[in-house]
Amino acid sequence: MGWEGFLLVVLLLIICVNSFNSLAFLTVENQVNLFVLSVEKIIIALIMTFIILNAEIDLSVASMMGLAACALGWMVESGTSTSTAIGLCLIIGLVGGAFNAYWITIVKLPSLVVTLAMLIGFRGLGRVLIEDRSIRVFPPWFENLGQQPILGPLPLSILIFLVLLVIAVVILQYTGFGRYVYVIGISQEVATYSGVRVARVKTILFMVSGLISALAGILFSARLGSVRGDMGLGFELDIITMVLLGGVSIFGGAGSIYGVILSILIVLYLRNGMSLSNVTGHIQTGVIGVILILSAMIPNIKSWLESIFDKKYAP
Amino acid sequence: MHKKIISILTVTALLFGATVMAHTIAKKGMRADLVLMPKFLGILVFDQANNGAQEAHKELGNPGKLEFLGPTPENSVAGQIEILTTATTQGQDGIMISNNAGDQIAPAAKAARAKGMTVVTWDSPIPSADGEQLFIAQVDFNETGMVMADMALNIIGPGGGEFAVLSATPDAANQNAWNASMKEHLKDPKYSKIKLVDLVYGDDQSEKSYNQALALVDKYPNLKLIMAPTTVGIAAAAKAMQDEGMCDQVKVSGLGLPAEMVSYTLNGCAPEFALWSFVDLGYLSYYATYMMATGQIEGVAGETFKAGRMGYYTIEKDPTRDKGLRVKMGPFSVYNKDNVEAASK
Numbered sequence: 001m002g003w004e005g006f007l008l009v010v011l012l013l014i015i016c017v018n019s020f021n022s023l024a025f026l027t028v029e030n031q032v033n034l035f036v037l038s039v040e041k042i043i044i045a046l047i048m049t050f051i052i053l054n055a056e057i058d059l060s061v062a063s064m065m066g067l068a069a070c071a072l073g074w075m076v077e078s079g080t081s082t083s084t085a086i087g088l089c090l091i092i093g094l095v096g097g098a099f100n101a102y103w104i105t106i107v108k109l110p111s112l113v114v115t116l117a118m119l120i121g122f123r124g125l126g127r128v129l130i131e132d133r134s135i136r137v138f139p140p141w142f143e144n145l146g147q148q149p150i151l152g153p154l155p156l157s158i159l160i161f162l163v164l165l166v167i168a169v170v171i172l173q174y175t176g177f178g179r180y181v182y183v184i185g186i187s188q189e190v191a192t193y194s195g196v197r198v199a200r201v202k203t204i205l206f207m208v209s210g211l212i213s214a215l216a217g218i219l220f221s222a223r224l225g226s227v228r229g230d231m232g233l234g235f236e237l238d239i240i241t242m243v244l245l246g247g248v249s250i251f252g253g254a255g256s257i258y259g260v261i262l263s264i265l266i267v268l269y270l271r272n273g274m275s276l277s278n279v280t281g282h283i284q285t286g287v288i289g290v291i292l293i294l295s296a297m298i299p300n301i302k303s304w305l306e307s308i309f310d311k312k313y314a315p
Numbered sequence: 316m317h318k319k320i321i322s323i324l325t326v327t328a329l330l331f332g333a334t335v336m337a338h339t340i341a342k343k344g345m346r347a348d349l350v351l352m353p354k355f356l357g358i359l360v361f362d363q364a365n366n367g368a369q370e371a372h373k374e375l376g377n378p379g380k381l382e383f384l385g386p387t388p389e390n391s392v393a394g395q396i397e398i399l400t401t402a403t404t405q406g407q408d409g410i411m412i413s414n415n416a417g418d419q420i421a422p423a424a425k426a427a428r429a430k431g432m433t434v435v436t437w438d439s440p441i442p443s444a445d446g447e448q449l450f451i452a453q454v455d456f457n458e459t460g461m462v463m464a465d466m467a468l469n470i471i472g473p474g475g476g477e478f479a480v481l482s483a484t485p486d487a488a489n490q491n492a493w494n495a496s497m498k499e500h501l502k503d504p505k506y507s508k509i510k511l512v513d514l515v516y517g518d519d520q521s522e523k524s525y526n527q528a529l530a531l532v533d534k535y536p537n538l539k540l541i542m543a544p545t546t547v548g549i550a551a552a553a554k555a556m557q558d559e560g561m562c563d564q565v566k567v568s569g570l571g572l573p574a575e576m577v578s579y580t581l582n583g584c585a586p587e588f589a590l591w592s593f594v595d596l597g598y599l600s601y602y603a604t605y606m607m608a609t610g611q612i613e614g615v616a617g618e619t620f621k622a623g624r625m626g627y628y629t630i631e632k633d634p635t636r637d638k639g640l641r642v643k644m645g646p647f648s649v650y651n652k653d654n655v656e657a658a659s660k
Contacts, residue, residue, distance in 0.1 A: 022405070030404045037397050132485035132516060134417045136443070147422050224396075224419035228486060234389060275401040281356045281387040281394065 003247035006298070007262040014266060018273035025276060032153045034272040036223070039157040040065065040216040041235055042264050045242045046161075046168045047212045049260045051205050052243050053172075055185045055252025056104065056111040058206065060118035061213040062235035063126070064096050068217030070126035073135035073227035082142050089214050096122060097210020104206065105199040111206075119236065127229040136226035146222025157219045164212070165261070172257050177201070185252030241288075242267055245295050266291075338627060339612050339620045341375060347408040347608040348379040351597065352398055354415035354439065354487075354519065356385040359572060360546050360593040361413065364438070367597030368411070374623055375605055379408065388520060392416040392486075399423045402432070409433035409608035411451075411600045414441050417486030421445035433608040437600040438593075439489040444639030448607065448614045449630060451600040453591045454645045456489070456635040459544070459570075460496025462589050462647055466568045467509055467542055470586055475508025476539035479531045481552055481569075483519040483545040492635050493544050512538070517548045524551035532556075532565055543569035549588060553579035573650055573658035580655045587651045591644065599625055599644055616640055 018025040035042070044061050051058050068089040075085035096118070103114040149155050172178040180201050184191045192198050221227045246263035248255030267288065274284050351368050353361030365383045372381040384402075386394020395416045400423050402410050410427065414420055414436050424434050424446025433448060440450040467478055480497075482490045494514060501511060512535050517524025528541055528551060541556070543549040549571040556562050562584035571588040579585040602622035606612045612620050612630075619629045625644075633641035650658055 024404045024406070027404070033400050033404060037393075037400060134419070134486045136418050143422070147426075223422065225422050226418045228417065228419075230392070272401070275397060276405060278382050278384060280384045280398065281390075285387060 004256065004259045004262060007245075007247070007259060007266060011262055011266050011269065014269045014273060018269060018276070021273060022276040025273065028153050030272070030276075032149075032155075032158070034268050035158055035161070036155060038268055038271075039161055039223075040220045040232070041239050042242070042268075043157075043161050043164060043216050043219070044209075044213055044235075045239050045260060045264060046164055046257075047205070047209045048239050048243050049168070049246070049248055049255075049257055050172065050181055051111075051209060052240075052248050052250065053185045053252055053255060054181050054202065054205055055188070056202065056205070057115060057240070057250075058100065058111065058209045059115040059236050059240075060096070060100060060122055061209060061216075061239060062232040063119045063122035064093060064210055064213035065217035065220060065232035065235065066229065067096070067122040067126040067129075068093055068214035069221045069227040069231045070129045070229060072218060072221055073137065074129040077135055077137045082139055086218055089218055090211060093210040093212070093214025093217075094207050095210070096214070097207035098203070100210065101203040101206040105202050123229075123233075130227065130229055132229065134226055134228040138221070138225060142222050143225045146219060146225070157223065160215070160219070169257050177204075181205070182253055185254075187253075238267075241292060245292060339606065339618070341602060341606050341621065341623070342609070342611055343374075344376040344378065345605075345609040345611075346379045347377055347605055348382075348406075349377075349601070349604055349608065350382045350384055350398070350402050350407050350410040351601070352395060352410060352412045353383070353385040354413045355388045355391045355394070357388065358519070358547065359575065361385070363593040364413075364597030364600070367592075367594035367599075368601040369597075370594075371598045371601035371605070371623060375602075377605060381601070382407075388518075391484075392419060396420055396423045399427060403427040403430050406430075407432060409435065409604045411604050412436045412441075412447075413438035415439065415484060415487060417441075417488065418443050418445065419486075433604055433614075435600060435604045435607065435614075437596055439487050440633070440636065440639060440641075442488045442491075442636065444633070444636055447639065449603060450633060450639060450641040451596065451603060452633070452641045452643045453489075453593075453596050454647055455643055456492040457496045458645075458647065459493040460498075461500050462649070463493065463497040463542055463544060463569070464500040464503075464506055466587050466589065466649070467540055468506055470566050470568055471509050471539045473508065475510070477510050477512045477535055477537050478540035478542055479513040479515065479535065479538060480511065481524060481527055481531065481541050481543040481545075481548045482514060482516050483548060485516055487519075490544060496635075497542075517543075517545070517551065519545055519547045521547055521551045524548045525555045528552035528555040528567075529559070532559070532561060538565050540566045540568060543567065543571075546570060546572050546575065546590070549585065550575045550579075553585045557582070557584050571650075573655050576650070577655050577659040580650065580652055587649065589647050589649045591647060595625060596644055598623065599628065599642070603628075603642060614640065 024030050072085050072089050076082050103109045104111045145156050180196050184198055242263050243260055246260030384398050427434050428446050435449045436447050437451040441447040515527045517527045541552045543552050549569040553567040556565050567585040568588050570590050576585055599622045607614045612618050616630055621627050628642045630640050630642055633639040
């Protein structure tokens with residue numbers, strides 16, 4: 001049984017416990033709500049999967065979310081039309097991603113360092129734009145977009161997530177670009193000597209990461225109806241947690257998008273189940289932490305057991 | 316003659332009846348599942364409010380549940396929205412929110428209202444009042460500003476000098492209203508000698524507030540006073556001044572808990588501060604929410620209800636917000652070296 005199989009068992013277990021614990025769990029309303037409450041994070045988790053598979057990391061995603069949200073609020077407040085401002089914010093995302101990519105692929109600095117700097121930089125820029133204020137200037141259509149269902153019970157943000165999910169699966173599993181992402185993750189030297197344009201792949205990934213993060217920031221603004229400087233603060237850790245719990249190796253090259261989908265479901269269902277049982281705050285954080293530690297330990301225990309087994313019965 | 320007496324009696328009875336109807340007294344034992352939500356967990360005053368609400372819960376014999384649910388400090392905004400949304404899904408009958416999410420919680424509050432849930436705020440309201448039926452105000456927000464200005468004048472003295480405000484978060488509607496009202500009062504010539512030089516935020520976290528207090532002292536060498544209208548901020552600022560041995564130059568004042576401030580008041584770091592009872596605030600919030608959730612009052616302006624041991628309260632338009640209704644609790648207690656020890660026990 002692989003990691004995905006293990007996650008599937010855990011997921012089914014959580015669904016069973018939740019269903020028995022609360023009548024509300026399986027209602028459509030609750031199912032939609034639990035995704036809506038975290039939709040910005042899980043959208044970014046998709047692109048983060050690509051980046052970690054590529055043996056890189058992008059710590060600046062949540063700050064880019066905040067920057068896009070602040071820039072949106074600031075522009076609309078200064079009289080720009082909301083639709084123009086949305087377009088400009090997406091461009092900010094692309095430019096921010098390209099900036100990250102420049103330092104990583106051309107100057108060849110580690111992505112951990114570059115994006116850590118931008119975690120601070122983007123956040124700072126956002127705070128400069130709107131300072132310590134909370135801005136509530138959006139037209140009703142924009143707020144409705146974030147809050148009202150548009151297809152059945154599903155709001156726009158969930159539909160965007162589903163579309164991006166399909167695109168992510170197709171690219172990663174069925175295209176040459178997807179294979180390059182894995183190959184570079186396994187060994188950058190081998191990829192380079194095999195003629196893979198490593199810098200180009202990385203640049204595309206970081207630019208898309210910036211773009212998606214800005215999109216998430218815009219969706220977040222629409223959902224909450226107002227913006228302020230601390231939006232999305234600390235989200236990068238939740239996002240990276242989901243990807244790693246999904247079995248993607250932090251050293252790159254190993255893991256699958258299916259594992260990440262399962263881990264997203266596990267984290268969301270676990271949180272929702274605890275909320276419905278009125279478990280709050282610190283205990284929730286603690287439980288998720290323990291699950292993570294276990295998830296990191298189990299593969300090690302498995303290989304440790306295998307090594308004992310091999311020694312005993314080796315010919 | 317008899318007729319006359321009877322008619323007088325009838326009129327009196329009618330008047331009396333009308334008065335009783337206008338002053339609703341809570342019917343006990345009705346069922347309502349309620350949630351009390353603080354800004355976040357781990358703050359003493361919110362635990363005190365919970366004690367007050369639990370007291371009222373028992374007193375009213377509500378067979379439903381009263382849950383005290385809050386987010387962690389680092390996840391306050393998203394956490395409050397999540398708890399409100401989950402409470403709506405669970406079909407809770409009412410929620411009492413000390414709002415830390417500004418207007419960002421309004422969409423979730425409107426969704427809760429659409430499901431028939433009673434939404435009451437206490438301690439800190441929803442600024443736009445969207446999705447909120449009633450706000451239980453601890454004191455008149457305008458009065459808070461005046462008390463802050465008066466304490467500043469009192470501590471700095473007639474000679475005058477500079478002072479700064481150390482507030483909680485930029486989106487705490489109560490803090491913003493108090494600071495704005497204090498600035499209004501400062502325009503009075505009476506306060507012309509004291510000068511407000513800065514307003515910074517410590518996010519209601521001890522460490523950040525402590526550092527902000529130190530930063531203020533570095534930035535303004537002539538600073539005479541730090542005014543922190545938050546129980547976390549005032550204690551952190553007082554500790555910072557005490558640790559640096561600066562209590563002679565820079566005093567601390569604001570809104571604080573006697574139990575947390577007693578040593579700083581006695582050693583002169585924080586000679587004077589003010590507060591109201593959070594136990595009473597929780598108690599009153601519970602009474603109002605229980606009566607609204609069980610349909611005993613509607614929550615409209617002009618209604619008067621009796622909140623147990625605290626007596627009668629009337630719902631009125633909130634003068635500090637364009638929309639929105641409030642119930643004003645009050646009053647303020649000002650603490651100094653003469654009364655702080657007794658209050659801290």
